[in-house]
Amino acid sequence: MSDTYAPTYETTEGRVHTVMGQDWDSVLGAAEGEHERVVINMGPQHPSTHGVLRLILELDGETVTEARCGIGYLHTGIEKNLEYRTWTQGVTFVTRMDYLSPFFNETAYCLGVEKLLGITDQIPERAKVIRVMMMELNRVSSHLVALATGGMELGALTAMIFGFRERESILDLFELVTGLRMNSAYIRPGGVAQDLPAGAEKQIRDTIMALPRRFKDTADMLVGNSVWMARTSNIGKLDLAGCMALGVTGPVLRATGLPEDLRKTMPYSGYESYEFDVITKDTSDAYGRFLIRLGEMEQSLNIVEQCLDRLQPGAVMVEDKKIAWPAQLSIGSDGQGNSLDHIRHIMGESMEALIHHFKLVTEGFQVPAGQVYSAVESPRGELGVHMVSDGSTKPYRVHYRDPSFTNLQAVAAMCEGGQIADVIAAVASIDPVMGGVDR
Amino acid sequence: MVPAGQKLLEVTQVREGMFGSTDSGDTSGFGGLVTAVPVSTPAVRPFGSYFDVIADELAASLPDFGTSWDKAVEKVVVDRDELTLHIRSSELVAVAQTLRDEPGLRFELCLGVSGVHYPTYEGRELHAVYHFRSVTHARRIRLEVSMPDSNPHVPSIMSVYPTTDWHERETYDFFGIIFDGHPHLTRVLMPDDWQGHPQRKDYPLGGVPVEYKGASIPPPDTRRSYK
DSSP states (O other): OOOSSSOEEEETTEEEEOOSSSOHHHHHHHHTTSOSOEEEEEOSSOTTSSSSOEEEEEEETTEEEEEEEEOOTTOOOHHHHHTTSOTTTHHHHHTTSSTTOHHHHHHHHHHHHHHHHTOGGGSOHHHHHHHHHHHHHHHHHHHHHHHHHHHHHTTOHHHHHHHHHHHHHHHHHHHHHHSOSSOOOOEETTEESSOOOTTHHHHHHHHHHHHHHHHHHHHHHHTTOHHHHHHHTTOSOOOHHHHHHHTOOTHHHHTTTOOOOHHHHSOOTTGGGSOOOOOOOSSOSHHHHHHHHHHHHHHHHHHHHHHHHHOOSOOSBOSOTTTSOOOOBOOOTTSOOBOHHHHHIIIIIOHHHHHHHHHHHHTOOOOOSEEEEEEEEETTEEEEEEEEEOSSSSOSEEEEEOHHHHHGGGHHHHHTTSBHHHHHHHHHHHOOOHHHHHO | OOOTTOOOOSEEEEEEESSOOOSSSOTTOOSOEEEEEEOOOOOOSOOOTTHHHHHHHHHHHGGGGTOOHHHHEEEEEEETTEEEEEEOGGGHHHHHHHHHHOTTTOOOEEEEEEEEEOTTSTTOOEEEEEEEEETTTTEEEEEEEEEOTTSOEEEOOTTTOTTHHHHHHHHHHHHOOEEETOTTOOOSSSOTTOOSOTTSTTSOOOOOOEEETTEEEOOGGGSOOOO
8 A cells, every 4th residue: 555656644634645546446445434525636737627727626425515726837927028028029928828819819919009009090901800810710729629628528539639630720821821830929019920921811711611511520429419418518507697706708608698799899900890690508508618619610710701801902010110010021941031122121222221120129119108908809708908018118017817717716616516527527618728827 | 086185196117228218319219218107197077988977977876885986086097098096995895896786887897906016106016906897888997006015905805706816816926915805815826835926026037048159148137128
C-alpha cells in the first residue's frame, strides 16, 4: 500500500489518499471506516476538464455535493505586459488570451482604442467588413472546437474528429488571409493589418459552400441521438435568473430562451446591417447549448456570405498617417518580410514617409487620456474591455472581462446535486477557454 | 455636479521625459516633455443620450434605498458617449441595489469590477471601476469608486450581484483592494502564497535581458520609453 508516488498522509482535514490510477479497491480498503465524504481534485491535468481547469468536487457516492473551481494555471500577465508596449503592439498580446477566438479579442481591443482616439467613424468600410467576416469565421471555428472537445469528453470521438477536421478548413482561411492559423494580430487599431490576398474571396466562398454539408454530418450523428441526449439533456441546468445573477452570457444565456446577443442589441462594426437570426432554445440545459452552437455556425456562414457580397475595393486602414501602421508585409523567399515597394518608398522616395515609419514603429501613437468600455459578442458571451489611457503611447490599464471567466462561476450551480459524470457534460457546455479565464 | 465645498484634485500625474513633446516645431519630439494628466472634467446637464434619464431615475429612487443623489454621487462624467458616476464607497451597495431593482433602470447584468492604480493621485490612489448593462433598456453605465492606498477598503456588492465573486477576488489579487463583506476574499489567479499585487504600478514587470546575435535586448520595463 505504500506507494512512493501515491502516498497517504495526514492533514488537519483528515487523511488524504492520493489516487493515481491504481486499483480503486485498495484505496477504498485503506479508507474503510473513515468518513464517507470524499473530496477529489479533478484536474488541472485531466483530459476532460477542457484545459487546465481544476475542479474540486466533494462527493457522496457518485453524487456531487459541492463543486468548486481552481483557476489561474494559465495566468500569463497579459494585462500587465500591455502596459509596457505601444497601443499597436497590444494586439499581439490580446490575441493570445482566448486562443480559440483571437479575432474577437483583437476586435474588442481595437474598438476600444479607436473609441479612445475618436476615430470610430473613420474606419474604412472594407476594413469593417473584413473584421466581421473574420469574426464570424472565427465563431464557426470556435464552436467547432466546443462541439469537438465536448463530444470527446463525453465519449463521442467521431464528433471530435469531424469538428477538428472542419475547423482545419477555416484555419486554412486564416492562414491564407493573415499568415497565421492562430494568434494572428491581424486586426489593428484603425483597420486591419493588410488587405485580403488575391484569390482569398474565392477560397472563402468555396469553403463556406462546402461546410454546411459537413455540419450536417455532425448534426445527423448527434441531434436526437439517444446516447447523446441521455448525456446532455436536462444536464447542467441554469435558468434565466441564475444566468443574470451570475453574469452568464452567450449560448448558455440564450439556452434559457432570452434572445440576447450584442450583435443585435448593441451593434458594432456594422452588424446592424447584416441579416441573421439569434438562435435560442428554452431547455436551459447542455443539449440546448449544443443545438444553439450548431445553429449559430449556420448563421455565421450566412453572415460571411453577406460580407463577401458587399466587399468593395478600398482602403483597409484609416487615412490618418499618424495612426495607420506604415509597414506593408509581403512574402519573401523565407516566407516573411517587408514589402519591397514600401521599402523603396521610405528609403528612396519620401523623407516624411520614413519619419512616420520610424516614429510609429519605435514610439507608437499617443492616445488622448480617458477611459472606455468596448464589448463584442464572442462565441462565449460578452467580451468586454475596460481601457484607460493617460495620454501616452502605451495603455495605462487594460482589463478584459472575459466571458469564460465569468461563466465558469456557474459550475457550482450547474453541478451540485448531480452525478459526477454530468460534471463533464456541464463544464463542456459552458465551453470555457482557460487562456481567456486566466489571461 | 460637484458638491460645494469639495476640492477636486486637478491632475492625476505629471509625466516627464526626453521625447514626446508635441508643442515645439521639432518633429523628432525631443523637447523635454512635461505633461500633466488631468482628472476627468465633471459633466453638466444636459448629459445627452439616455444619460439624463438614468440620472433622473437614479436621483428619484435612491431615497427608497436609503441614500440620496447628493450623498452618493461625487461627480458625473460623460466622455466618449459613456456615462460614469463617481460614487462614494459607503453608498456603493445602495446604488448597485437601486440600479438592479428600480424598474426604470433595470441593470440586470454586472460586468464585473476592474481596478486602476494611480500612484500619484494623492488620497485616491486606487480606483474600482464597475460596468453594468441593462438588457431590458439596452443601456450601459459605469460606476467608479476611489480610495486611498492607506485604506484600500470598499464594500463588496456580491450580495446584490453574485457575479462579482471572482471579479472582486481578481481585483483584490492584482491591486490589493479589500472588498468588505466578500465571503472568501482570496487570490484567484495568482498562487495563494504570492507576495504583492502584480497590477499595481509600483510592482515591477520583471524580465531578463535577451541576447540575440550578440546584441543584448533589455527587458521591456527598462527600455527607453516614449511617453
